[in-house]
Amino acid sequence: MNATENGHLPVVVIGAGPVGLAAAAHLLGRGIAPLVLEAGDGAGAAARAWGHVRLFSPWSEVVDPAAEKLLAPTGWVRPAGHTYPTGGEWAERYLAPLAEALGGQRVRFGVTVTGVARAGRDRVVDSGREDQPFTVHVRRADGGEERITARAVIDASGTWSTPGPLGADGLPALGERGAAERISYRVPDLRDPAVRDRYAGKRVAVVGSGASAFTALAQLAELAKEAPGTHAVWVLRRGITGSTYGGGAADQLPARGALGLAAKAAVEEGHASAVTGFRTAAVERAGDRLVLVAEDGRRLEAVDEVIGLTGFRPDLSFLDELRLGLDERLQAPTALAPLIDPNVHSCGTVYPHGVGELSHPEPGVYLVGMKSYGRAPTFLALTGYEQVRSVAARLAGDHEAAGRVELTLPETGVCGGAGLFDQPEAAEEPGGGCCGAPAPLTIGSAPARGGC
Incomplete structure (x- = not known):
């Protein structure tokens, strides 16, 4: 089977978080069948796990354009752009409707990816490698196992499931x-x-x-x-x-x-x-x-x-049979790592990037979203959406669009990380950019203001 013959196969997207679902929306818009595999029982499982924490980014910067286009016919109403969602609100008001709009045949929950490889080829074998599709091994919630064949794999599984240990050497401390x-x-x-x-x-x-x-x-x-x-x-x-x-x-x-x-x-x-x-x-x-x-x-x-x-750190264990090019420090793609090095950059100084920085020696596999940043600590949702737009364009054969930058970041770059805010609807105001001093913030039951 050659690469052309693989075209009828779906692109497997690992993770039904904001970037994974955005990837599916962009693929669908390109006429490519996505199959999203999510270990949790619903969309945005990680965001729901930190659902009490409020993003630094407002709604205007955490909704993907292709996803919004897919949602529009369903009657979905975009939340006020200047307000800041909690993780729970992000999942409930955006990610869950998006997963539903994609359709039950395209998004599967309770499915854990346990391995990804080239069909019939371990990582050592060169012969005929690039002509082979990917095989994705999964374990269902009922304990059953299956294999799924894919033309490409987009890993948007994030890093939430693998927090760093207490040990200063990067390993669990004795007794931890x-x-x-x-x-x-x-x-x-x-x-x-x-x-x-x-x-x-x-x-x-x-x-x-x-x-x-x-x-x-x-x-x-x-x-x-x-x-x-x-x-x-x-x-x-x-x-x-x-x-x-x-x-x-x-x-x-x-x-x-x-x-x-x-x-x-x-x-x-x-x-x-x-x-x-x-x-x-x-x-x-x-x-x-x-x-x-x-x-x-x-x-x-x-x-x-x-x-x-x-x-947090990326779980790379199920990708072990793939030929990944990762930076030895950050565990991010080698071309991306210098751009996100936390010793040099914050999320506001990383310029938009796409498939060129995300490619690996193994064609057809991409780490996107927070997973692409490896151990770097900050990530911008808008950056993830630009990543998957570019990847989808490449998979569709549109190399010009894949190489084009279609994202203009806010002048300061707003982190997609989290802050603690309470009762934001009563206090948030439009126009509060990130250049000036922070507005008053009360931690506790009183309203908070400002924030990115």
Whole structure:
């Protein structure tokens, strides 16, 4: 079977998140049959998992144009562009209707991809390789297995399922797995009474230095005002410098800057204490509590709970039989990695890119969306939509469109990451770009303003 004969086969899209479903919409618009495989029980499973957290991006920047075109005949009404959805709202008001518009034959839920390869060829074999279609091995929710044959594979499975461990060397700290019942790797939803009870009145270690850690610190500080005894221990691998809390009032991303200021306030007001230069090597038990031990032998005072927010990484295990070209540091496509290196770039300084930067030695396979960024910490939804537009054009044989840039980013670039906002509908206003100082942000039950 040659490449031309493979044209009747579907393009398998792994993941029914925002970028995966956008890929399906672009493929369908090009006359190519998509088949979306989603391990969760519905569209936007990851977004629903952090459904209590609000995006830094407004609705105007998280709806894909091809998807909106597909939704229009269904009577779908686009939410107000200047408002900011939570993860749950993004899934419920956009992703679920989009999956339904694509049709039940094109989107399958409860299907986990366990392997992708060239049919009849492991990664070693050269002969006839590019003429062979892909074979996608899946496990259904009922435990059954099957193989699906595809002309191409677009992996938009994201990184949500593989959070970074506490261990400073990138591996789980000694004892970390054994203490799993007291360690969480997500920003807690303190609106949930059970979650609130878990942390109220407790001493909690927060490990990490990004926006998620800021959010957790701010949440715990608010909880401390209502539940005496609640205290956060902020564990940092580096020392505290002028940039530890982000850009603050000068941050080009106001929501991120406001979160940093909230974290700083939590420390200054005594609701959190910072431990610097602490690289976790072990987690030890002290009765019902946990003790974090650093590589240099330092031991923290025992804590009741640990929240590890050290970033995410791509799961590449099911792609092992494919010939991928990945950067040795970020685990992102080699041509893309220099553009997203967090030592140099933020999400606002990455220029739009497409199939050229996403291609691998294995033709016909593409990592897109957050998965394409590997271990880089920030991602812009608009960038993902441009990625899949370009990939769909290439698969349709439209090389001119595939190489053309059709995205103009906001001047500052708005991150598709998350911030903590409450009651946004009452406070959000149009025109609040990301160039100026952040508008007032209250963490807790009061309304918040601004944010990207």
